Each structure stands twice: as structure tokens, then as C-alpha cells.
Amino acid sequence: MNTQETMKAIVLHDLASWSVDDVPVPPVPDGGMLIRVQACGLCGSDLRTIRSGHENVTLPWILGHEICGNVVALGTGFTGPWKIGRRLSIGPNVYDPTDPYVADGRHELSANVREIAQQWPGALSEYVAIPEESIVMGNILPVPAGMPDEHAAVVEPASSVIHAHERAGTTIGDTVLIMGSGPVGCLHVAVARARGADKVFMSDIVASRLELAEAFSPDAVIDATRESVAKRVAGLTNGIGPTVVVTANPSPQAPVDAVQMVARGGRVVLFGGLPHDNSKPGIDVNTVHYRNINLIGLSRFAPRHFRMSLQMLASGRIPGEKLVTRVLPLNQANEGIRSALEGRELKVVFKP
Numbered sequence: 001m002n003t004q005e006t007m008k009a010i011v012l013h014d015l016a017s018w019s020v021d022d023v024p025v026p027p028v029p030d031g032g033m034l035i036r037v038q039a040c041g042l043c044g045s046d047l048r049t050i051r052s053g054h055e056n057v058t059l060p061w062i063l064g065h066e067i068c069g070n071v072v073a074l075g076t077g078f079t080g081p082w083k084i085g086r087r088l089s090i091g092p093n094v095y096d097p098t099d100p101y102v103a104d105g106r107h108e109l110s111a112n113v114r115e116i117a118q119q120w121p122g123a124l125s126e127y128v129a130i131p132e133e134s135i136v137m138g139n140i141l142p143v144p145a146g147m148p149d150e151h152a153a154v155v156e157p158a159s160s161v162i163h164a165h166e167r168a169g170t171t172i173g174d175t176v177l178i179m180g181s182g183p184v185g186c187l188h189v190a191v192a193r194a195r196g197a198d199k200v201f202m203s204d205i206v207a208s209r210l211e212l213a214e215a216f217s218p219d220a221v222i223d224a225t226r227e228s229v230a231k232r233v234a235g236l237t238n239g240i241g242p243t244v245v246v247t248a249n250p251s252p253q254a255p256v257d258a259v260q261m262v263a264r265g266g267r268v269v270l271f272g273g274l275p276h277d278n279s280k281p282g283i284d285v286n287t288v289h290y291r292n293i294n295l296i297g298l299s300r301f302a303p304r305h306f307r308m309s310l311q312m313l314a315s316g317r318i319p320g321e322k323l324v325t326r327v328l329p330l331n332q333a334n335e336g337i338r339s340a341l342e343g344r345e346l347k348v349v350f351k352p
């Protein structure tokens with residue numbers, strides 16, 4: 001690939017300010033690959049960076065870390081197993097092999113994970129360079145034939161959700177409340193069901209988001225602005241409360257409420273991070289203590305979760321066609337980003 005050539009990319013110039021620009025095609029990194037992007041998902045974290053920036057990102061910048069694409073060139077000294085033409089699902093995380101947690105196979109606990117679209121430019125563009133570090137210590141998997149590009153792009157967000165239910169031990173007989181009905185909340189419904197949960201409920205404060213989430217067929221959708229979520233879930237669980245509650249939203253009130261609603265001996269998964277200046281919400285520790293509640297902190301994932309996520313999307317256990325509600329070309333960046341920012345779509349995926 002000649003580096004004089006240009007490509008289209010969505011460039012974030014300033015907070016809430018982007019355009020589709022002609023930029024140079026990135027050179028093929030030594031030991032890495034050049035990928036023709038087939039599909040790139042727009043993530044909640046991308047939306048956060050567009051709104052309020054990111055500590056690891058200096059603008060202008062190309063975002064996009066949920067990647068499906070074809071190998072078009074291999075760098076000098078490439079040692080990976082993939083050949084030109086191979087279609088791959090590429091996760092952003094690049095682990096540090098010298099981290100003792102990584103050496104232990106507990107990649108999700110590593111504090112120094114680097115990411116494509118943070119330390120290296122992202123894939124909301126026609127081509128993306130995948131660095132050697134990602135070939136050696138990243139999450140890259142071949143995409144099964146017949147799996148749509150836009151489903152292979154959204155393996156990353158589902159990986160953390162799979163990790164969450166592994167930690168919570170969600171299984172047959174569980175009643176699960178998901179607080180938050182965005183795309184991540186919907187993934188929680190699919191994964192909790194796949195693990196055998198008896199009932200899965202969803203709550204949110206935005207009626208239009210709950211409507212979008214109905215595609216995932218939760219057993220009850222609860223509009224928290226119209227009724228008490230606590231009363232409703234108590235009624236739905238014979239007064240016991242859900243055995244698993246997942247906070248899939250950034251509200252500081254969610255963990256407080258989750259602890260009050262969860263069944264005795266239940267598990268609360270703290271999935272959603274809180275605003276940095278409002279992250280000490282005042283959970284009733286005596287409730288946690290006397291009711292033997294398990295609080296589970298959850299972020300990131302390991303390569304095995306990425307692998308399971310691709311399997312679940314390929315098999316339809318995670319219904320990609322319900323999750324990805326909008327597929328757009330790069331030149332419709334405005335419509336795609338706005339509709340996601342305004343919560344009019346679950347998952348927006350760009351196909352350059």
C-alpha cells in the first residue's frame with residue numbers, strides 16, 4: 001500500500017466537532033498488518049470521548065475500536081497466523097506480557113492495557129494499521145464465513161458483559177434485573193438468558209430506550225420515572241428480589257438502589273462506571289453486611305471472553321441483528337453519531 005494514497009476517515013477535531021476528511025492511508029507497521037475496514041462500531045466510550053474528551057486521546061483523532069476488516073498488507077517481520085484476504089474481528093485491547101496478572105492468564109486485572117483508538121489511531125476510516133503489539137498480545141480472531149461484518153465488529157462490547165456474568169455466576173434459576181436499557185443493557189439480557197436465567201427484567205429512566213430494548217424480549221420493562229422499580233421487582237420475584245442486579249448505566253443512584261433491591265445472598269454487578277467527581281454514592285453497608293450481598297466490581301475482559309463473544313454472536317445467542325439497529329457509510333457520520341448520542345439507536349455501525 002502506497003502511503004501517498006488517501007482514505008476517508010471520521011476525524012474528531014474538537015469536543016462534539018467532527019468531519020469526514022481525506023487523510024493519508026497509514027503505513028503498514030513492521031510486524032503488523034494493514035486492514036481494510038469492513039465495519040466499525042460506535043461505542044458508548046466513543047460517544048463519551050466525543051462529548052467530553054479522553055485522558056489518552058489528543059485531538060484531532062480517529063476513534064473506532066470495534067473492528068471487522070480484511071488483511072490487505074503484512075508488515076516486515078510479521079509473525080501472526082493470518083494471510084492477506086483473511087477477514088478478522090479485532091478487539092482494541094493490547095495486553096502487557098510483563099504484567100504478572102497477564103502472565104497468570106488474568107488479563108482482565110492488568111492495569112496497563114493499551115488500546116487501538118487510544119495509543120494507536122482507530123478504525124472509523126477506510127483502513128486501519130494494526131500494530132505488532134496487537135498481533136502478539138491483542139484480541140484478533142478470524143470471522144466465520146456467513147457472519148455479517150457488522151456483527152463481527154461488535155464482539156468487544158459483549159466481551160465485558162460475558163465477563164460480568166461469569167463473575168456473577170448467573171445460571172439456571174436466577175432472576176436478573178438489568179438497570180439500564182442501552183446497547184450494553186440489551187447485551188446483558190442476551191447473555192443472562194444464554195446462561196440460563198429464569199427471568200430477566202430491565203429498568204431505565206428513558207421510555208424511548210426501553211422501547212428499543214423490547215427487541216431483546218425482557219420479561220418485564222420498568223420505566224423508573226413512572227413506577228417504583230423496587231416494588232415492581234419485589235412483586236415479580238415473590239417478595240424475594242432479583243438474585244442478580246446489574247448496574248448498566250452511569251447513575252450514582254443505581255448502586256445504592258441495587259443493594260436495596262437485590263435478594264438476600266444476591267449479587268450486585270457494578271458494571272457502569274460513575275462520573276469521576278461523583279463516585280462515592282453512599283451504599284448502605286449494613287444492608288450489604290446483614291443480607292450477605294456480594295458486590296462485584298467489573299471492568300475489562302480477557303481474550304477468552306472475546307472468543308466466547310464471537311461465538312455467541314456467530315451462533316445468534318447474542319442476536320447481532322437486534323443489537324445493530326443502524327448501518328451507515330462513513331460519509332453519513334453526522335447522522336450516525338447524532339442518532340447514537342441522542343439514543344435513537346441501539347448500536348450504530350459504520351461500513352466504510
Ligand SMILES: [Zn+2]
Pocket residue numbers: 043044045065066156157
Ligand atoms: Zn467499545
